[in-house]
Amino acid sequence: MAVFQLNVNNRSYAVDVDPDTPLLWVLRDELNLTGTKYGCGVAQCGACTVHLNGNPVRSCTLPVAAAKGNITTIEGLSENGDHPVQKAWIELDVAQCGYCQAGQIMTAAALLARKPQPTDADIDTAMAGNICRCGTYKRIRKAIHLAATKGGAR
Amino acid sequence: MKTALTRRDFMKVSTLAGGGLLLSFQTGNALAALLPKDAEVFQPNAFVSISPEGLITIMAPNPEVGQGVKTSLPMLVAEELDADWTMVRVEQAGLDTRNFQRQVAGGSGSVRSSWESFRKAGATARQMLLEAAAQKWGVPVSECITRNGFVIHQPTGKTLNYGALATAASGLEVPQEVKLKDPKDYNLIGRRMVNVDAWNIVTGKMPFGLDTRREGMLTAMVARPTFGKKLKSVDDTRAKQVKGVKQVIVFDNKVAILATNTWAAKKGRDALRLEWEAEGTPESTENYNTAFAELIKNTTQEPKRNDGxxxxxxxxxxxxxxxxxxxxFLPHAPLEPMNFFAHVREDGAELYGPTQTPARTRTEAARVLGLPEEKITVGMSRMGGGFGRRLQADYSVEAARISKLAGVPVLVVWTREDDMQGGYYxxxxxxxxxxxxxxxxxxxxxxxxxxxxxxxxxxxxxxxxxxxxxxxxxxxxxxxxxxxxxxxxxxxxxxxxxxxxxxxxxxxxxxxxxxxxxxxxxxxxxxxxxxxxxxxxxxxxxxxxxxxxxxxxxxxxxxxxxxxxxxxxxxxxxxxxxxxxxxxxxxxxxxxxxxxxxxxxxxxxxxxxxxxxxxxxxxxxxxxxxxxxxxxxxxxxxxxxxxxxxxxxxxxxxxxxxxxxxxxxxxxxxxxxxxxxxxxxxxxxxxxGSRIYRLPVRLPGEHSKRSF
Structure with a gap:
């Protein structure tokens, strides 16, 4: 066990955990930030996506010891759930079961920050790591385009 | 259309003391209304209640697995109630076989089986609000109509909102017959309505089963046999040394590790030294393919259909x-792996989590726990998919078993690997x-x-x-x-x-x-x-x-x-x-x-x-x-x-x-x-020109499929 200082959603935390603990389980079990989901544990499904210094990373395979920098989770993406990506997701009623959507939204927000007006090919590339078992891909694509018009790159 | 009400459809009128912070799904908190503690809430039946502030709560009795019934079924109630949808909040009901029927997510049957009863529930509440308004104004009910959360007296144009009528309506008899709308008058049915949990989902606030957290709860992972194998020996020496591991329980040909957090449970399980032995002949894919090929050569004694x-x-x-x-064979692979919470006490049990069949869960848990069904409550979390996997009760009953043996509240968590290997394919x-x-x-x-x-x-x-x-x-x-x-x-x-x-x-x-x-x-x-x-x-x-x-x-x-x-x-x-x-x-x-x-x-x-x-x-x-x-x-x-x-x-x-x-x-x-x-x-x-006879599709020249 060791104490790690984490900066999550602009707050500082000290957690006493095994250094090999994936960031995902620190967020969920230690900080009670359960919006970030477990889907596969091997960085294949993207449900656990968070931002590390603005880049989308898979928190299920990132040891807490390596999580250095500013971490943003779905809970911290916006103050009031009004990030353009979140608004577009609601407007187009994207979610079915909803389990993967936090990860989808974090990946999409990172894409738009990097590429404010993504093409379909950009979306294919950026979103290929996020599985939606319900098959909401058509609406996710549409929502990313809609978020782009709402200033999704903020 | 006039529809007779059965006793089963409706409970007697009741007034409830309401309280607490109520959040709307519309914007998360814009509707937040703090009810006075002794407020009288109008609740004509188990499906709907209206607070004096006009907030309408509609219960969603069916399990929500992504099929949208938590939105579509309340729409049926709201339609016949002529409710203002922006004043509606939807709440997931637990298993309640007295008040609700067929609390199942399966057979594409929720709307089909609820179409009548849900509309009647809304129409009944609407009828009572109409009568309450007519009495208040001293006018005939026939002169009153409802629209978007208001009763309107047509000759004078006087209006009262539902909230203002809630207390008076709760003193009235429940009508035995109600008139359902002519479909041409539908305001909600047929429209595009956003999933009632949308805001909670996009902000990460929607709790799924895996997000269950309770006082004193331990997280459990279980080592389970592959098909046709039996547990021969268990060495848990190293598992018990993992920090956070609290208990190791050997039961039903399995081993459960209970720990203070998920990662410790997983490390503990990984540290188990287990020996399995074959029980019978474990199968391989080629065995059953050969068997099928043999069987389809001949007919059966009892054809399923036989014309001519x-x-x-x-x-x-x-x-x-x-x-x-x-x-x-296909796995269901819902993105939220199997999991369930159980707290089994001497005198009863609480079960909570993702299930497509809460009633089956309760029945099977009762049998395994030796408790009467009425001593077991089953709550339903929103499910991260199911596709049929959560029609089974193996994982929920397993959680109940472990909680009973361990004597603590427990959340049993399956890893993806557990989920893929322990399926009902x-x-x-x-x-x-x-x-x-x-x-x-x-x-x-x-x-x-x-x-x-x-x-x-x-x-x-x-x-x-x-x-x-x-x-x-x-x-x-x-x-x-x-x-x-x-x-x-x-x-x-x-x-x-x-x-x-x-x-x-x-x-x-x-x-x-x-x-x-x-x-x-x-x-x-x-x-x-x-x-x-x-x-x-x-x-x-x-x-x-x-x-x-x-x-x-x-x-x-x-x-x-x-x-x-x-x-x-x-x-x-x-x-x-x-x-x-x-x-x-x-x-x-x-x-x-x-x-x-x-x-x-x-x-x-x-x-x-x-x-x-x-x-x-x-x-x-x-x-x-x-x-x-x-x-x-x-x-x-x-x-x-x-x-x-x-x-x-x-x-x-x-x-x-x-x-x-x-x-x-x-x-x-x-x-x-x-x-x-x-x-x-x-x-x-x-x-x-290639006909596909075998799934998944494999075409000559295709190389990418196996290496991704």
Whole structure:
């Protein structure tokens, strides 16, 4: 066990955990930030996506010891759930079961920050790591385009 | 329409003391209204209550698995209540067999079974509010109407909102008969309504089963046997040394590790030294394939359907076509792995988590715990998918067992690997079809099916049953240690692919256009039906024609893109699809799918459309990639790096059209999936001349499939 200082959603935390603990389980079990989901544990499904210094990373395979920098989770993406990506997701009623959507939204927000007006090919590339078992891909694509018009790159 | 109320539908009028912070799903908190502690809430029945502030709470009794019933069923109540939807909050009910019926997510049956009772619940509340207003104003009820959360006295234009009438209404008798709306007056039904949990989902605030946190709770992981193996020895020395591990419990041929957090539970389990021994003969994929091939050579004693004399038709045919189709085992793989919370005490138990069958969970838990059912509560979390897996109660009962043995509240968590290996799979099977052709007509049809642990691997009344004069279906059950269970659109999910592919083969042999051939058969079902006809040929024809028109069937499209057609009737719903497909270097690309649906009346247009789109994408993914194989009882695909699911780049454009009809609403969670396999496979044939008999699709020259 060791104490790690984490900066999550602009707050500082000290957690006493095994250094090999994936960031995902620190967020969920230690900080009670359960919006970030477990889907596969091997960085294949993207449900656990968070931002590390603005880049989308898979928190299920990132040891807490390596999580250095500013971490943003779905809970911290916006103050009031009004990030353009979140608004577009609601407007187009994207979610079915909803389990993967936090990860989808974090990946999409990172894409738009990097590429404010993504093409379909950009979306294919950026979103290929996020599985939606319900098959909401058509609406996710549409929502990313809609978020782009709402200033999704903020 | 007047509808008599049964006693079961409604409880007596009650006034409730309400309290607490109420959050609306509309914006998360814009509606937040703090009820005074002693406020009288109008609750005419278990479905709906109205606070004096006008906040309307509608209960969602059915499990929400992504099929949208937490939105669509409350819409039925709100419609007949004439409620202002922005003043409605929806709350998930727990298992309550006294007040609610069929709390099940399965069989695409929620709306079908709730259509009457939910509307009546809303209409009853509305009627009482009307009466309360009429009494207040001293006017006849007949002069009053309701609109969007208000009662209006028409002659004077006086209005009162529902909140202001809630207390008075709660003192009235519950009417025994209520009038339901004329569908032309619907304000909500048929519109696009956003999922009531949308805001919570996009902000990460929606709790799923895996997010359950309780005082004193431990997290458990379980080492389970592969199929046909038995626990021989356990060495838990190292497991107990893992920091955070609190208990190790050996039970039911399994070992549970209980820890203070998930990672410790996992490390503890990884540190177990376990020996397993074979019990019987563990199976491999080639064993059951050989067994199926043997079984489908012969008929059974009791055919599932037998019209005319198929043997005679086959022996007298000008030509007999024969094709054998192969279905692999499939896992459900919902993105939220199995998990359940249980707190078992001496005198009762609380169970909570993702389940498609809370009643079955309670019954089985009661048996295992030795508790009466009334001492067990079952709560339902929103589910991260189910696809049939959560119709089983193995994982919830297992949690109850562990909590009882450990004496603590416990959340049992399955890893993805556990979930893939401990499944109840879509059964593998083999389907041998023969068609008798005589005088350029289809005169005989014989299916002999065989599948693992399936009393009936067919859907014997599926089209073209009802049209072909000599029609027989036999189904063999192959006993296997591998557990199987319903998987989205059971049997339909494969049989539609096989039948609609075989129909294309027949059409080709007869020199007929595949769509025209189906229409010709369905016309015969109208004029000259054979035996029981389970579908309405007119509605079937209508969706086929609509999809063909949407997909420009028969017209020259973009160069290199080929069309395929598929249609199927399931769960009361008619679906027809045209797929635009190209094949390059053996790689299949589905560009666009055109889909026509007749599901009767649509409740939530947005929800209905997304169910169909999701079914199509799900179906494409599984036909192209899905397969679970076994080696000596062990699943070979343990996670998403070896089991491929469809991803964004493979998802086609989709256009869905619902046929407007006043017919009763039918199923939607499943019917979108079955036809797509055939639509894509028939397009692959058009593109390459290769007929697909075995799923998942493997074409010569395709290299990317196994290495992703």
């Amino acid at each position: 004399d198929v043997n005679q038709a086959l022996s007298q045919a000008d030509k007999v076509l024969e094709s054998v189709f192969y279905a692999p 879509r059964p593998a099977g083999m389907y041998r079809y023969r068609a008798a052709l005589k005088n350029n007509q289809l005169t005989g049809w014989h299916l002999i099916a065989a599948a693992a642990n399936s009393a009936n691997a067919s859907r014997e009344n599926s089209f073209p049953a009802g049209v072909v004069p000599n029609f027989r279906v036999d189904s063999h059950n192959y006993q296997s240690p591998i557990t199987v269970g319903p998987w989205r659109a059971p049997n339909h999910n494969f049989i539609a692919f096989a039948e609609e592919s075989f129909l294309d083969e027949i059409a080709l042999e007869l020199g007929k256009d595949p769509v025209a051939f189906r229409l010709e058969l369905l016309e015969q079902a109208k004029t000259n039906p054979v035996g029981h006809v389970a579908y309405d040929p007119t509605r079937y024809i209508n969706v086929i024609k609509t999809a063909a028109e949407m997909g420009n069937w028969g017209q020259q499209g973009v160069k290199g893109i080929f069309k395929g057609f598929g249609a199927h009737f399931s769960f009361g719903t008619y679906v027809a699809q045209v797929a635009d497909v190209s094949v390059q270097n053996g790689k299949v690309k589905v560009h666009k799918v055109y889909c026509a649906v007749d599901c009767g009346r649509v409740i939530n247009l947005s929800g209905a459309e997304t169910q169909i789109e999701g079914g199509i994408i799900d179906g494409i993914g599984h036909m192209l990639y899905g397969e679970i194989t076994f080696k000596s009882g062990e699943v070979e695909q343990k996670n998403f790096n070896t089991y491929r699911l469809i991803r964004m780049p493979d998802a086609p454009e989709i256009e869905v059209r619902f046929i407007n009809t006043n017919a009763e609403p039918q199923g939607l969670g499943e019917p979108g999936l079955p036809p797509i396999g055939a639509a894509v496979a028939n397009a692959i044939f058009a593109a390459t």
